[in-house]
Amino acid sequence: METAPDYAVERVQDFPVPVGELWSAVSDEAQLATWLGDELELEVRPGGSGRIVDDGEVRRVVVEDLVDGERLSFTWWTEHLDQRRPGATVAGPPTRVEFVVLPTDTGSRLIVRETAPLSSRWALHLCVLGFRCVAGART
Amino acid sequence: MDAVFAALADPTRRAVLQRLLEDGPATATALAPAFPVSRQAVVKHLGVLGDAGLVTATRDGREVRYAARTEPMVEAASWLARAGAQWDARLARLVRQLGPR
Structure with missing residues (x-):
């Protein structure tokens, strides 16, 4: 039995393109660079790593799992300069992102899910206290 | 630890x-x-x-x-709001690229 995420953001978006085309958009480095962030370099293979600049933040990325044509998951975390130690950086709590693509009658569907794992300190507070928050929107 | x-x-x-x-x-x-x-x-x-x-x-x-x-919970709620808004922005860019449904 799969354990429900303690809290997660989920988005579902349909596209009028074949599932193969959507898969390329979410798994090809050059195509990811056009929408996932303002700057992106990512080695898309299990264990591959990269860096994304988005919304004024620098994120480090490590690819976890890749099922060709179906799903891609990675862990990422923000990285800030340490105010107290020049040159050093501080890592934010890691979260896990999963892309799942599916064919539909009219094209394809992308499901994006970002979850805060138990290891991240603030997620722990919530899950142990019995809260479960899922913020999602279907389009 | x-x-x-x-x-x-x-x-x-x-x-x-x-x-x-x-x-x-x-x-x-x-x-x-x-x-x-x-x-x-x-x-x-x-x-x-x-x-x-x-x-x-x-x-x-x-x-x-x-x-x-309750600060940890406020922090978590603000994470949910921020992460949601960021995915909306990213998906809007992807929609512009691949076209809406």
Whole structure:
């Protein structure tokens, strides 16, 4: 039995393109660079790593799992300069992102899910206290 | 290693914290009857929760009043809002590229 995420953001978006085309958009480095962030370099293979600049933040990325044509998951975390130690950086709590693509009658569907794992300190507070928050929107 | 994790590993401590969250601040004397342990044990649990930053203690006459800290939850709620808005922006860019449904 799969354990429900303690809290997660989920988005579902349909596209009028074949599932193969959507898969390329979410798994090809050059195509990811056009929408996932303002700057992106990512080695898309299990264990591959990269860096994304988005919304004024620098994120480090490590690819976890890749099922060709179906799903891609990675862990990422923000990285800030340490105010107290020049040159050093501080890592934010890691979260896990999963892309799942599916064919539909009219094209394809992308499901994006970002979850805060138990290891991240603030997620722990919530899950142990019995809260479960899922913020999602279907389009 | 992680004080928060250690503090929450114990079921009685989780229950004490949950009660403070739901019913508001309370003294150890008021809390103790709700748990199958002594008042002294409840005070000890509150001390561990306090060391982990999950509970604050304020002196109230001869007793100490304990309150759950809710900042971690506010932090989590703001994460949910921010992460949601970021995905909306990213998906809007992808929609522009691949076309809407």
